[in-house]
Amino acid sequence: IGDTPGRSVYLSNRGNCIRQHQGILQEGYALYGMDRYHDTDNPDGIINMGTSENKLCYDLLHKRLTKPDMLHIDPCLLQYSDWRGHTFLREEVAKFLTHYCSSPNPLKADNVKIIYISIWSSCGYRVFHVADAILIPIPFYGVITEDLHLYSDVKLFHVPLDCEADGKDSRPFQLTVGKLEEGLKRAQQEGLIIRAVILMNPHNPLAEIYTPEEMITFLEFAKRNELHAIVDEVYMLTVFDESVTFHSVLSVDSLPDPQRTHVMWGMSKDFAMAGIRIGTLYTENRDLVEALAQLGSFHGISGTTQHQVAQLLQDREWISKEFLPENRSRLKAAHKYLTEQLQSMGIPYLYSPATLFVWADLRKYLRESSFEEELSLWRNFLRHKLVLSCGQAFSCSVPGWFRIVFADQQHHLQLGEFVPVKEDSSKSSDQPKEKDSPVPDTGLLATEEFVLLDCQASKPAESLDSLIGTLRHQIRSSDWLEKNTPELSAGEDPEILDVFKVLLQRARK
């Protein structure tokens, strides 16, 4: 079977499986990686509104991370270290979490394990291995599936949430203890052993925040059933709506089952440092910390990076007075911009006071309610150089929902903005049997539909792509870009939008 297409004769079946395996999120990210949009170097490149990264704060981070204290080198940083993480860092993390999670009592450094932000693999597999599955409400951050798939035989047992608010549920995709109970019962009926439940707060991709009351009921459910509760709070400081307060489970005075409650946090989201690869696990369960420490030698993190992170975490002045307020206001503006566009296009979305993304309902762009349709819509976006994340990547039970990341410079969001149009337009080119496509009569979209049909009249096939080509060409060739590159790179320049508008007018005539 060495000549199976695409199969490598040099790799094991497992190796081939891993090599060829690619989830939707990875596929989009991989394509983006090969053709990243850049204002000047690659203006035809792919714009990534699919990967959850905060790209709004590099200036703040650059300023802080290039301060002299970051350059400290101590011999211990260059030596093998405590596999739980350097003591100085675990102490800083404990203080940091005590403060920002408003813990009633000081958290202990010995309960902190410095980890890869992608801990699911080791945590899920190594420690809960005898369990067949982990309970998880869907939709959820899809990469967890990959982690477990690649590293273990542990399955995720899905607890589907309804996208429509009904009698019982006051809001869409609402998680309730009833649904958890029901999911657990189903798993047991299937003869599966469940040892853990994954809870995310703020939620990814729903971007909602659970109240302390809700979280307590979830944790009590876990205790009743002797489940480890893995609580993912990696977005805990990424809350930009002042009217909403996030409550960490670490702020709870007496947890229902502290020995089975494990809280994850990391630098990737709250400090806009996905590339720094540092996360933390806080648990009173020393057995778990020890078990993970045994694996630490394979997941140790550079001592110099641990030092940089410790310096950052101890700088309360910078965090509370500079970074967090500025980060929040930038996120708020970007969120406002995106949601206004969605509103103007009549695209429903969940209210999100936190995180870097919006969970949007693009079902009206599906010609039929199927995941094939959702995927073809996703590919359509991609063909037009825009990466989004579609619901099936999050195991969403209903097709048509997309996660749209807004934490990017506004003119990138603007470039992304045209895409829903492109999608409908290019159907003709990629669908053998033509179908009627819904033309929502919503302001902006309608006018764009018009433009689009107008273009199609002249050049039926690749019309839309060529329009986009024109737009991008205009942006590239006109001299304002040279003039304004500095402002551009600061993401302040409004002219791209103007160019779009002008071309829009022109196309109308």
Next chain:
Amino acid sequence: IGDTPGRSVYLSNRGNCIRQHQGILQEGYALYGMDRYHDTDNPDGIINMGTSENKLCYDLLHKRLTKPDMLHIDPCLLQYSDWRGHTFLREEVAKFLTHYCSSPNPLKADNVKIIYISIWSSCGYRVFHVADAILIPIPFYGVITEDLHLYSDVKLFHVPLDCEADGKDSRPFQLTVGKLEEGLKRAQQEGLIIRAVILMNPHNPLAEIYTPEEMITFLEFAKRNELHAIVDEVYMLTVFDESVTFHSVLSVDSLPDPQRTHVMWGMSKDFAMAGIRIGTLYTENRDLVEALAQLGSFHGISGTTQHQVAQLLQDREWISKEFLPENRSRLKAAHKYLTEQLQSMGIPYLYSPATLFVWADLRKYLRESSFEEELSLWRNFLRHKLVLSCGQAFSCSVPGWFRIVFADQQHHLQLGEFVPVKEDSSKSSDQPKEKDSPVPDTGLLATEEFVLLDCQASKPAESLDSLIGTLRHQIRSSDWLEKNTPELSAGEDPEILDVFKVLLQRARK
């Protein structure tokens, strides 16, 4: 079974197994971690001559790593990156290896995968998983066993090397193709599928260097049998004997089976940065690179660290003119010091032109040739605050061999020096049935034996510990330490040795 002593009711069997699992190397390192020797803060602490770390060059590294170019922060460093490693780093690694491995042709960045230095787990398991076992000559770097044990079901199939040179072998522990062939045959007779062989050059723990001719014959053996050859060259620049030249397999003009030849290197040993956790895999096999890249997201390395390493690797001036020459001469001096001590104590050891350690024959200190005896000797060293690595940790087939790391400041080596004596002395206290102990009539050791017996006469039981106590107390209390701490930390101060000598004289009277 929740109440099995030591077993955690909160962890799975797997979790408990991992938590309680501890190899000899880990045990020694863990104890050291809790009680590290420090000249001033913890002079009664454990001295670690067991872990292979180069502690001789922190001053050089500090100077270089605190230069301004290390402080550069680019947005891409803070974003998710190519899971093979940042392009800028892979390019630097390719250039670096091309130069320092004297590659006939420029090596390609696309063949470079930035990895955890502890790659065995992912490499061995993920890629060669269908194989039952990997062929490996013993003794070998013992942690590989742990890696595979924790991460996979892949076994290591041992190819034992004889500690005595005989007719066929010109030197002890010599690796020959004959032994590899024989090992492979045995494995096949046991019905095992073998897909890979691990080769180390320079070797750990033997510290020997294989000639290009030898390596080629090993690689041809691998090709004949369609085995992946995983070549570990992490000590390639740690060669301090100018009369010896190391030849990387990357310097071979045409490798027997390039698609199955994978070369590992890292910063830990050659750049004295065990704490930086960066390694590289070079292979022309893109399938393998892709497969490992798929796992990269779980093993990504901090962008800032990748930048620091790239800056270091591109600084040829510093590497070739400052770091390498100075590192070599310091290693040479430390190696000379240790081996002279071993000679004066009549302890045989393998000639080692490279690495950070010496493979020494302590069989004469075993009361019988058994691994229990070896372990009790190891524990004796430990009880006297010295960590070494005993042969069974390297799966050595003959008991009594120890790996002694010399890459430390001389006065630490001196503190370690007394231990073989302590071992023999304290038998009485830790052995129920007393046996005659061999008293090798070798200069230094003999006198020490004398000292020792002398002490025992006065205080039979803990005599030796009290002598050490006196020594350490003297070192601690005398004011020269305060006076000379700077020189001390530079490892230049000869006075400790004097103190020892004085006390030795005093004890003789």
